[in-house]
Amino acid sequence: MHDDENQATPGEPSPLLRKVLARLGQQVLEHRAWRGDDRIHVDRRQIVEVCLALRDDPELCFDLLVDVTAVDYMGQPDGFRRPVEIWDRNRAMVRRGPLSRHQVAMPERGPLPRFAVVYHLLSTRFFHRLRLKCRVPEDDPTLPTVTTVWPGANWLERETYDLYGIRFQGHPDLRRIYLDESFVGHPLRKDYGKRDEQPVQPLHGPAANEPRRPH
Amino acid sequence: MANHRIAAYLTRSDRRQTTTDESAAFGGSFVATRLRDAVQWARKYSFFPYPFVTACCGMEYFSTAGPRYDIDRFGAALPRFTPRQADLVFVVGTITHRLAPILRRVYDQMAEPKWVVSFGACTSSGGPYDNYAVVQGIDRIIPVHLYIPGCPPRPEAVLDGLIKLQARVQHESRATPWKGIHGSGRPLPD
Ligand code: SF4
Numbered sequence: 001m002h003d004d005e006n007q008a009t010p011g012e013p014s015p016l017l018r019k020v021l022a023r024l025g026q027q028v029l030e031h032r033a034w035r036g037d038d039r040i041h042v043d044r045r046q047i048v049e050v051c052l053a054l055r056d057d058p059e060l061c062f063d064l065l066v067d068v069t070a071v072d073y074m075g076q077p078d079g080f081r082r083p084v085e086i087w088d089r090n091r092a093m094v095r096r097g098p099l100s101r102h103q104v105a106m107p108e109r110g111p112l113p114r115f116a117v118v119y120h121l122l123s124t125r126f127f128h129r130l131r132l133k134c135r136v137p138e139d140d141p142t143l144p145t146v147t148t149v150w151p152g153a154n155w156l157e158r159e160t161y162d163l164y165g166i167r168f169q170g171h172p173d174l175r176r177i178y179l180d181e182s183f184v185g186h187p188l189r190k191d192y193g194k195r196d197e198q199p200v201q202p203l204h205g206p207a208a209n210e211p212r213r214p215h
Numbered sequence: 216m217a218n219h220r221i222a223a224y225l226t227r228s229d230r231r232q233t234t235t236d237e238s239a240a241f242g243g244s245f246v247a248t249r250l251r252d253a254v255q256w257a258r259k260y261s262f263f264p265y266p267f268v269t270a271c272c273g274m275e276y277f278s279t280a281g282p283r284y285d286i287d288r289f290g291a292a293l294p295r296f297t298p299r300q301a302d303l304v305f306v307v308g309t310i311t312h313r314l315a316p317i318l319r320r321v322y323d324q325m326a327e328p329k330w331v332v333s334f335g336a337c338t339s340s341g342g343p344y345d346n347y348a349v350v351q352g353i354d355r356i357i358p359v360h361l362y363i364p365g366c367p368p369r370p371e372a373v374l375d376g377l378i379k380l381q382a383r384v385q386h387e388s389r390a391t392p393w394k395g396i397h398g399s400g401r402p403l404p405d
Contacts, residue, residue, distance in 0.1 A: 194347060199312050
């Protein structure tokens with residue numbers, strides 16, 4: 001299943017992808033139709049252009065932005081294509097017990113950018129959907145905002161900023177949305193400790209300083 | 216009716232030894248100890264719960280409060296949606312670190328006497344959410360008088376817990392057991 005998904009060669013484009021390719025042409029870096037889901041990759045510098053084209057084209061008419069989120073591909077040597085064996089090996093080591101947990105080695109960072117920002121688009125006229133992805137590197141996690149295209153992107157981009165630390169340039173109000181303003185770091189990044197609590201209210205009582213339960 | 220029940224209650228002879236403030240003031244007289252029993256009896260059958268509902272456990276709370284399980288039988292039917300009018304807070308659902316100061320403020324705003332029920336696995340221990348965002352048990356923030364296990368607890372478990380809390384309220388021996396960390400009398404830190 002994963003092999004199928006992660007093959008480098010694109011399969012046959014779906015009818016929707018053909019329309020998208022005809023409209024966007026060279027701006028699509030990569031495309032794939034897999035089990036009914038259509039996905040394209042574009043360059044992050046062209047995201048606003050691409051989104052405007054997808055929204056305003058009468059054939060496509062993606063007038064609803066369903067979600068904006070991100071993926072952290074940290075530790076996957078060639079990005080999103082062949083992650084499976086590495087994560088399987090690490091998971092097997094973790095399962096062996098708590099002692100071997102510290103031996104889990106994150107593989108070297110691959111050549112592809114670490115993050116991908118994902119946009120899910122829906123056309124309320126034609127009821128077709130498209131997944132739009134942009135790779136974003138770790139040392140410069142910035143991206144132009146699409147709030148000018150869909151105003152509803154405002155909070156979705158704030159959420160992505162809050163949890164992944166991706167900065168949307170030109171966003172009218174890029175603040176944290178879920179976590180407290182005092183929070184340090186971005187917890188859905190793979191290098192954030194899963195149990196690294198940052199209490200807002202000081203803890204006390206009998207359980208306050210109890211060690212966390214082992215897995 | 217009420218008078219009859221008080222009378223029935225007061226004729227029971229297996230009462231505990233009281234060493235409370237009131238009994239000291241009245242010299243441990245019969246009147247003072249019986250008065251205290253009556254007050255505690257009134258308290259336990261007239262809870263005004265404040266439902267602090269944040270997550271899926273709320274469905275079971277509503278079910279408990281609804282006509283089928285009828286929490287009114289236990290005198291705790293009327294939820295007050297302001298902490299200033301409540302004396303029992305049901306903390307129902309996942310409490311995140313961001314919400315923790317609000318829960319603490321709600322607790323602080325309640326007038327005494329007051330009790331806290333930790334409803335469900337999330338509030339008791341963090342439940343399934345063993346991560347950076349969720350408080351691993353609300354007893355790290357406020358005192359808790361009763362834990363109801365379950366994810367979510369069935370209404371029967373809630374009613375059982377309520378009965379146990381009533382028993383506790385009836386038999387509280389100190390004058391202000393709701394004060395401090397788990398009734399220890401030590402003040403809550405800010
Ligand atoms: S204990 Fe279970 S049912 Fe209750 S709030 Fe937590 S996850 Fe939901």
